[in-house]
Amino acid sequence: MSIVVTHPPRAERAVVDALGEYGVATIHEAQGRTGLLGSHINPIQSGTRISGSAVTVTVAPGDNTTIGVAVEQCGEGDVLVVSPTAPCDMGYFGDLLATSLQARGVRGLVIEAGVRDVADLLAMGFPVWSKCISAEGTGKGVIGDVNVPISIAGRIVRPGDVIVADDDGVVVVPRLAAPEVLAAAKSREEKEARSRARYSAGEIALDVNDMRPLVEKAGTRYVDYADWAKENDA
Known part of the structure; x- marks a missing residue:
């Protein structure tokens, strides 16, 4: 049975935004060289840096239904973080879901799977870090979990953790450690x-x-x- 956790705690917005002023490499080093997602997660755009609170999602292989479920749990300043329960390179995400997320103030997507409609995503300015690009669409009907701890690209991400992403990749900062990591990054x-x-x-x-x-x-x-x-x- 799937679960959707509502209203998880998030790091203080001022701290989230301040972390976004530093690069992924700086934050990775500042927190003891931890939290960096695997190098196979890369941006589809260049010159963009975001920070936000993680809304975590698990999806079934070849089924993106849970991303639609997760949209309802997203708000201003969030970053959607998606991991399939088994490896899959299909295009889970495109411009329609991006439009829905953008309307809710979501700052970007991190997904260990494929995305498509890349030209449209670039034109609308919705940042994405993904495993690959694939035009192959997914099905509907299998529900995963939302806002539970997930494993993605070799790291554990918990709902409300801070995600910072730029041209160098993606790093996760544990929510409770965010103020300490911010101070270390500044130093x-x-x-x-x-x-x-x-x-x-x-x-x-x-x-x-x-x-x-x-x-x-x-x-x-x-x-x-x-x-x-x-x-x-x-």
């Missing part, structure tokens, strides 16, 4: 700004990142080419 961004200034001034990573002790510990030997050539009969 990391400030550190990177200082490093960037040093790079611009001509310094290199060996010094900016204090890597010379690591090179020395590894026993690396610097040899002039003329000496190396003699040693190697080059």
Whole structure:
């Protein structure tokens, strides 16, 4: 029997929006290199970054009925996160569902399956991160679950978790950890700004990142080419 959980808690909107100011890579690093969805989940568009609260969905292979069910549970600032209960590359989602979600203020879709009507999705500006693109349509009649913890692309996503997505992929921030991760992302961004200034001034990573002790510990030997050539009969 399927279940639809209504009104799950969401992270504070200000925190969700603030996380969206940082890139996926920054957030992934800031939370201890965790939460990154598998590299097979990619954007259909470029130059877009979103953040939002996850509305989670499981769908049966080849059946997108539950996405329609989930639309009713979506609201302003949400991101729909969809995972089939078994691998499937069919086109679960197109411009009609996107129109419905967009009208409710949903910020985007993350799906470990196929999408279609890509030209229309791009034209209407509805962001999607998907496993693939496929024109093959799905059937109707098998109902999955909405707003329960799901497994997607190697990660667990719970309803209300924060989703951040951009050209680098998708990262999930646990709802209760969102304020802490935001602070860590801010700190990391400030550190990177200082490093960037040093790079611009001509310094290199060996010094900016204090890597010379690591090179020395590894026993690396610097040899002039003329000496190396003699040693190697080059």
